[in-house]
Amino acid sequence: MREEIIGKAAEFLKTELNKTVGFTDRTPRMVEYRIEHSFRVAHIAREIAKAEGFDEERMYVAALLHDIGYVKQYESPKDSSNHGREGAKIARLFFKSLGYSDAEVEEMCYGIAIHVDDTSDFEGEKTPFAITIGDADNIDRFDVYRIYEGLEFLKFSELPLSEQITLADKRINKLKQLREYPFGTKTGDKMWHEKVDFQLEFFNRLKNQLEKSDIEY
Ligand SMILES: [Fe+2]
């Protein structure tokens, strides 16, 4: 990986996203989180690239900018699901400025465009490289931070026991479905199962513990 290219991509990400502090849907911490998440996704994508023989630098740069579409303000969650397609438009110009070929740029942009809902507004091919951008995003989104964040968001500790058990149960069922989600590479698939299996273990143990919190028949 060329240090100069990585530095430029990191600078672009930070500069552009920091401009969004103050948007109605953006606190300073949320913007910081988005930047931190982007670096983690780039790190995961690079690991996959290394194991699968993809260009590590190009993968790192593409994954680093996968959420660059958040430079726009979105009015609703439905609207924000366009951040992949919007991000591809913004990233395209930047990737070209780094000197990547048109075909390389298109593959990077296609991966960014489809990473949210598997839908692009331009023609492209779902190559393992392109799919890996969304795979790396999902791998980070299902790591331990989100277990904590999800429970905090739902104010889990304030819920009555019965609702806590229901919630753990729902999460277990959802994770079982998500576990079968198709990934673009064997390496991505392996990393995904490692994250989901940890969450399944966590929520199964949580449910088990909670179920012992009342009289037994
Ligand atoms: Fe995203």
Ligand SMILES: [Fe+2]
């Ligand atoms: Fe993301």
